[in-house]
Amino acid sequence: MSKFVEIKIDGKVIRAEEGRNLVTVAKENGIFIPSLCYYEHIEPPLGTCRVCTCRINGKAGPACTERVMEGMDVEVNTETLKDTRKAIVEMMFAEGNHICPACEKSGNCDLQHMGYELGISSTRFQHLFKDRLIDFKPTRMVMEHNRCIKCMRCVVEVKTADGKSVFNYLNRGNETYVGIDYQQEARLSEEQALQAMQLCPTGAIIVKSDIMPKPFGDRKFDLQSEQKDYNSNESIVRKRISEMGKKKIATISLAGCFGCHMSLLDIDTELLDMVELVTFDKSPLTDIKRFSTRCHLGIIEGGCCNAENIETLRLFREHCDILVALGECAVWGGLPTMRNTIPLSECLEEAYLNSVTNEPGNHIVPYHEDLPKLLDRVYACNEIVKIDYYIPGCPPDANHIWKAVKNLLWGEAYSILYSEFKYD
Amino acid sequence: MAVSNIGSRPGKAKTEFRGNLLDELWKRQDVSGFISDADISTLAQRFNLADIEVEGVVSFYHFFHRKPTARFVIYLNNSIISETKGFVRIREAFERETGIMTGQVDRTGTFALFLTPCIGLSDQEPAALINFFPFTNLNAIRVKDIITALRNGASPASICDMPENNIRYMAPDDKSVFFRKFITGSAMARAKEIGAAAVIETLKQTQLAGRGGANFPTWKKWQSAMLQPAAPKYVICNADEGEPGTFKDRVLICTQAASLIEGMMICGYTVGAQYGIIYLRAEYRWLKHILEDVIKEYKEKGLLGKDCAGINGFDFEIRIQVGAGSYVCGEETALLESLEGKRGEPRTKWFFPVERGYMQLPTVINNVETFCAAARIIEMGAAAYLKIGIPGSPGTKLISVSGDCKRPGIYEIEWGMTVAELLELCEAEDPYYIQVSGPSGECISMKEKYRRISMLDLLSRKDIRCGGSFMIFNRQRDLVKILLNFSEFFKKESCGVCTPCRAGSFIIQRKLERLDNGLANEKDLEEIRSWGAIMRDTSRCGLGKTSTSSLILAIEKFHDYFEAKLDKEFNGLNLKFDMEAATKDYEKYKT
Ligand SMILES: Cc1cc2nc3c(=O)[nH]c(=O)nc-3n(C[C@H](O)[C@H](O)[C@H](O)COP(=O)(O)O)c2cc1C
Ligand code: SF4
Ligand code: SF4
Numbered sequence A: 001m002s003k004f005v006e007i008k009i010d011g012k013v014i015r016a017e018e019g020r021n022l023v024t025v026a027k028e029n030g031i032f033i034p035s036l037c038y039y040e041h042i043e044p045p046l047g048t049c050r051v052c053t054c055r056i057n058g059k060a061g062p063a064c065t066e067r068v069m070e071g072m073d074v075e076v077n078t079e080t081l082k083d084t085r086k087a088i089v090e091m092m093f094a095e096g097n098h099i100c101p102a103c104e105k106s107g108n109c110d111l112q113h114m115g116y117e118l119g120i121s122s123t124r125f126q127h128l129f130k131d132r133l134i135d136f137k138p139t140r141m142v143m144e145h146n147r148c149i150k151c152m153r154c155v156v157e158v159k160t161a162d163g164k165s166v167f168n169y170l171n172r173g174n175e176t177y178v179g180i181d182y183q184q185e186a187r188l189s190e191e192q193a194l195q196a197m198q199l200c201p202t203g204a205i206i207v208k209s210d211i212m213p214k215p216f217g218d219r220k221f222d223l224q225s226e227q228k229d230y231n232s233n234e235s236i237v238r239k240r241i242s243e244m245g246k247k248k249i250a251t252i253s254l255a256g257c258f259g260c261h262m263s264l265l266d267i268d269t270e271l272l273d274m275v276e277l278v279t280f281d282k283s284p285l286t287d288i289k290r291f292s293t294r295c296h297l298g299i300i301e302g303g304c305c306n307a308e309n310i311e312t313l314r315l316f317r318e319h320c321d322i323l324v325a326l327g328e329c330a331v332w333g334g335l336p337t338m339r340n341t342i343p344l345s346e347c348l349e350e351a352y353l354n355s356v357t358n359e360p361g362n363h364i365v366p367y368h369e370d371l372p373k374l375l376d377r378v379y380a381c382n383e384i385v386k387i388d389y390y391i392p393g394c395p396p397d398a399n400h401i402w403k404a405v406k407n408l409l410w411g412e413a414y415s416i417l418y419s420e421f422k423y424d
Numbered sequence B: 001m002a003v004s005n006i007g008s009r010p011g012k013a014k015t016e017f018r019g020n021l022l023d024e025l026w027k028r029q030d031v032s033g034f035i036s037d038a039d040i041s042t043l044a045q046r047f048n049l050a051d052i053e054v055e056g057v058v059s060f061y062h063f064f065h066r067k068p069t070a071r072f073v074i075y076l077n078n079s080i081i082s083e084t085k086g087f088v089r090i091r092e093a094f095e096r097e098t099g100i101m102t103g104q105v106d107r108t109g110t111f112a113l114f115l116t117p118c119i120g121l122s123d124q125e126p127a128a129l130i131n132f133f134p135f136t137n138l139n140a141i142r143v144k145d146i147i148t149a150l151r152n153g154a155s156p157a158s159i160c161d162m163p164e165n166n167i168r169y170m171a172p173d174d175k176s177v178f179f180r181k182f183i184t185g186s187a188m189a190r191a192k193e194i195g196a197a198a199v200i201e202t203l204k205q206t207q208l209a210g211r212g213g214a215n216f217p218t219w220k221k222w223q224s225a226m227l228q229p230a231a232p233k234y235v236i237c238n239a240d241e242g243e244p245g246t247f248k249d250r251v252l253i254c255t256q257a258a259s260l261i262e263g264m265m266i267c268g269y270t271v272g273a274q275y276g277i278i279y280l281r282a283e284y285r286w287l288k289h290i291l292e293d294v295i296k297e298y299k300e301k302g303l304l305g306k307d308c309a310g311i312n313g314f315d316f317e318i319r320i321q322v323g324a325g326s327y328v329c330g331e332e333t334a335l336l337e338s339l340e341g342k343r344g345e346p347r348t349k350w351f352f353p354v355e356r357g358y359m360q361l362p363t364v365i366n367n368v369e370t371f372c373a374a375a376r377i378i379e380m381g382a383a384a385y386l387k388i389g390i391p392g393s394p395g396t397k398l399i400s401v402s403g404d405c406k407r408p409g410i411y412e413i414e415w416g417m418t419v420a421e422l423l424e425l426c427e428a429e430d431p432y433y434i435q436v437s438g439p440s441g442e443c444i445s446m447k448e449k450y451r452r453i454s455m456l457d458l459l460s461r462k463d464i465r466c467g468g469s470f471m472i473f474n475r476q477r478d479l480v481k482i483l484l485n486f487s488e489f490f491k492k493e494s495c496g497v498c499t500p501c502r503a504g505s506f507i508i509q510r511k512l513e514r515l516d517n518g519l520a521n522e523k524d525l526e527e528i529r530s531w532g533a534i535m536r537d538t539s540r541c542g543l544g545k546t547s548t549s550s551l552i553l554a555i556e557k558f559h560d561y562f563e564a565k566l567d568k569e570f571n572g573l574n575l576k577f578d579m580e581a582a583t584k585d586y587e588k589y590k591t
């Protein structure tokens, strides 16, 4: 009975059964339309995340809520559409508090994977840092609201044996979150709870006491990577470079942990080549405190948590031709931003006033003109100065860093392997 | 009332019909001032739902409270028009007189004070609702008197205002379509005379298009509903009028309820529907009795009920559903969800309402003005109607005018009038920035004052089509503040289901704040434009799609204005950063 129709996707003519879902049809024909909320057997499709936005018969709209029809003309991979879809995923990162290094689902997360897939290294949007709850009250699960992208999957799919909902949206607007019914949740079987966790495209639903089924190491997406290294046949190391020709680099760790600097040193023997090619000016590696000259490249680790960070960062901007934000903290604030959802006074009072001290009765919050002043929140570097490039990762892979540096300084072509670009 | 189960699916009624949930919640809200945990559980049980589902519904609508409120609940309007008419002073007055801050309830449980977006009284701002009774043209002294009277035992019903209709202008030479005298039953009688097919033909000839904002040809909607095989069918009147600055539907209900009812009946007759529902926004609860009275009258006259208007087999009933505070419920599919007792989340475009609407059955949804116009068109006939307006855009349009003008109110203009003419009629005072069709519409500058208001040239954008309102702002007004007010509105009223609107509105607001604080540069404006376009292309419903359109247009049309707000010293590298503000919290610890 099924009727076949002809549609066009990016100019390619495709025959497909009428009425089938466009995302699936595209996939079967080798055209990838990114999607997050789409879950094949949920009908009608949820259409909440909008990551699958394409142009259908000239009109922008989600592919996952489209049924294939005769003459349908779909644009998927135009530059604008690619950027639009990327923006939506960036929005999710900016909206939630996705601190991947601290997430159980890292490596098994559809959102994270979509980030890689679309090549996101930093978001164009300022992160919103909304204060959200981590709810330990449910019997079987922990609800990590920081990580929920409100895809609605759990809302429509997770039901008790007698068909009662377990999850539902609460509030509206930017206050919307997915509430959990403690009573109903307790009635779920162990297996149903695990299914809910798997259903969730992010790490928002975590089953208690369940050791993550997969160990850290190789993850489901790792296995899919078949990238080969790109070998540039002309290595700069082979060229002789005079002292004058050496490029000058400055580095700094602002509100970071020096982990990125450690990673910088992690290229082992290549380090010896490197010293031939560059000199380090102001940097913790050389312990040079002041810029002695203008530098070609400034590498920034960490975001800005105090006034001194801001001044230093501006100094770098003034003295460096190119500024690179190295690592998550520099890119968008990273782990230190965990305090961004809590008022500064609460943080300080917890740390200094309500804590135990070995000088009883001497509770004060340190304040001195020589101490840098703490900012109300941690700022990403690109909120303060223009950043030219971002190298994400926590920490970024050493090879990735040097490949990027070589490219920036000498234009050397390079490829980054998947293994060097996954940070979970 | 027997009508309260209109829409329940016959035969399947094991548990209570979920469509009654909103009414049940209202009962509890009205009686005890809030909805308690116990209420949630009881209702969940009655409707066979999980508690969280009821909780989800309650938390979606901002007139439902989960914490005790008070005997007198005050909702002060914080729309932009209210702001320009002294909102801040009025809020202070309320706070002073009641002794509570906004958002609070006093200890004795006498007063609670909340803010709410436009309540459809922009022609008499500042205005507030107290226990959903309207109080208009407020000033500090009146606030004091009102609160004193309430303290002394007066009821809000006894001291509230009866808002003026403020019909300022009708198309001259007997060309008024809406406000001419209406004789009960006349339009329906005419429809019966000419038959369903001719009704559709007449609407087609007269090019009646939806007056709720989307301008969809009404005849097409009715025709496709007529052709649907499923039954029963529904006719729904969208009286949610949530677009800030718009109040034409309010005035139509006050003055033309009969033609509204008859428009719905004609629609029901044409498409073969059995039930009509009016979705009335809670802000207009004070108008409910007007509709009820007319419905009652129609029933008594045999115009509603069984074999309506003497047409054999045409059974048609109308009930009223009151909303509970949510702008997005004006979006037709969100409205359907709300009618079904759910959160007002717009549906995807998987089905159209005429195919599967209310309870998955064929449904026609039209705006109040559309139904009124349909009744009038059938009553007067295509030929007479086509003489009004301009070729290609016949008829008249109701426009709600507010803001900086001497004569705010309703203007029934002939399509084809220019902006300049309208501004002159309402005696606009030094107009500078005009918001047409509300925050989700478009803004125009005085350079465009010779543009016509019509349904023509939609693509070339030569003429302006107007959803129903003109908000006029003079040169003293701060455009960024206006746009911030809009962005706050969209941020709060987004249903929260799709990413671009939920997160985007928030992000855009942060950008506007930067602009307001003088920290932005040209690149920020560029980003606003680009991000706004992304929201337009990716949002699920009209709310997100249009929420940035005025902003983008404003940057284009009032570029000089925005330019003056930018960081001039920006060298492309160091961004402006307010160090003082950022270290203010820490400075508190200076000893
Ligand atoms: C966010 C949003 C709010 C809306 N609010 C209203 C409203 O308050 N009243 C209305 O009649 N239409 C409103 N609409 C338009 C409706 O979706 C729908 O187009 C209209 O009710 C159809 O009736 P019409 O064809 O008679 O205009 C809104 C649309 C959107 C996207
Ligand atoms: S908890 Fe997970 S499945 Fe549920 S809405 Fe959030 S992201 Fe989606
Ligand atoms: S655009 Fe806004 S209101 Fe519309 S569905 Fe998306 S979140 Fe809801």
Ligand code: FES
Pocket: A034, A035, A036, A037, A038, A046, A047, A048, A049, A050, A051, A052, A053, A062, A063, A064, A065
């Ligand atoms: S995958 Fe299409 S909207 Fe989420």
